[in-house]
Amino acid sequence: MKLIFLDIDGTLTVPGENVPPQSALDAIRAARDNGHKVFLCTGRSWTMTESVAAYGFDGVICSAGGYIVLGAETVYDHPMDAAELRRVLDTMRDPDIFCLLETKSMTFADVGAEKFDASNSEALRWQKLLTESFDVSPLRDYRGEPVYKVSFLCTRRAALERPRQILQDRFEFCLQDFLSGDTVNGELINRDFSKGAAIRRVCTYFGAPVAETIAFGDSMNDLDMIETAGVGVCMGNGSPELKRRADRIAPPVERDGLAAAFRELGLAPA
Secondary structure, X not given: OOEEEEOOEOOOEOOOOOOOOHHHXXXXXXXXXXXXXXEEEOOOOHHHHHHHXXXXXXXXXXXXXXXXXXXXXXXXXXXXXXXXXXXXXXXXXXXXXXXEEEEOOOEEXXXXXXXXXXXXXXXXXXXXXXXXXXXXXXHHHOOOOOEEEEEEEEOOHHHHHHHHHHHOOOEEEEEOOOOOXXXXXXXXXXXXXOHHHHXXXXXXXXXXXXXXXXXXXXXXXXXXXXXXXXXXXEEOOOXXXXXXXXXXXXXXXXXXXXXXXXXXXXXXXX
């Protein structure tokens, strides 16, 4: 039995979309019928993941490892405490930094879609998140709900230097390498969890060795799980750096890459 972990945006679906290609759904169903377990492992919040999870999985890892549901059981639930969040917001307050606060049921944004050059998959995901795919509220409407993760867009890379110095003791700054020029986007991920740590937690829950895991991703927030898993697979549309660090490269998501990789790895019939 293999434990299979799938990122969503750019891996299971086209970035920002909620409907996987039928080829991927067929491959996942075949893998589960063959006795393997398949999990979503995403940076998305719980509410952003629910519609995809409804297609049928053995569990869901949300918020880059901060919230884990296996079957009907919540096995890990670790939002920031209020003091941590206030420290993050105070430190990230800069005219060139725009933040998304991700709670279990809502996302709050202080940036509009006009800030994005949607010329690559990560920027496109952000634009769709703010305009089409999800219910995103203005940051002024935030009323203290527990926050699991803070994502950000920075239009002047140097503006991140001070926040990184102050916050790196408690948070990893996971920066994407898709955007060019002086613009950078990424996530602040609590050092108490990660996608890789989530894989280990799931393995402990099922009594399975980490060596029997396979992880699929496309961006640098997938690096930890790609390096943790027994086999790490980067999609052909993925980050150049992640491709260099992965064990395998699958075809792009738009070319039925997940189904092709499942067949190549013997998880689903050819």
